[in-house]
Amino acid sequence: MEQQRQQQQQQLGMMRRRSVTRVGRIESSKRPILRVERRVRALRRLVPGGKHLQLDGLLREAADYVTGLRMQVMVMKRLVEMLSHDS
Numbered sequence: 001m002e003q004q005r006q007q008q009q010q011q012l013g014m015m016r017r018r019s020v021t022r023v024g025r026i027e028s029s030k031r032p033i034l035r036v037e038r039r040v041r042a043l044r045r046l047v048p049g050g051k052h053l054q055l056d057g058l059l060r061e062a063a064d065y066v067t068g069l070r071m072q073v074m075v076m077k078r079l080v081e082m083l084s085h086d087s
Contacts, residue, residue: 040058043062044058046062046065048065049061
């Protein structure tokens, strides 16, 4: 009985220290800033010129970059459609 109570307390303690993210991974709830910092570093690597921007500029540039990439994909799809109909 005592062992079962200790296991329940341990499980409860683990649930308090962890949170589940949107993708289902369990990460420490004490480190949300580190998670954000990791994501910002990743974004800086993905966005051209991102290493030299402040956070607000990085986010604006990332939005513009994604918009530009979407436009390029649309153009390429149209080209493929046009070229495949001509064949």
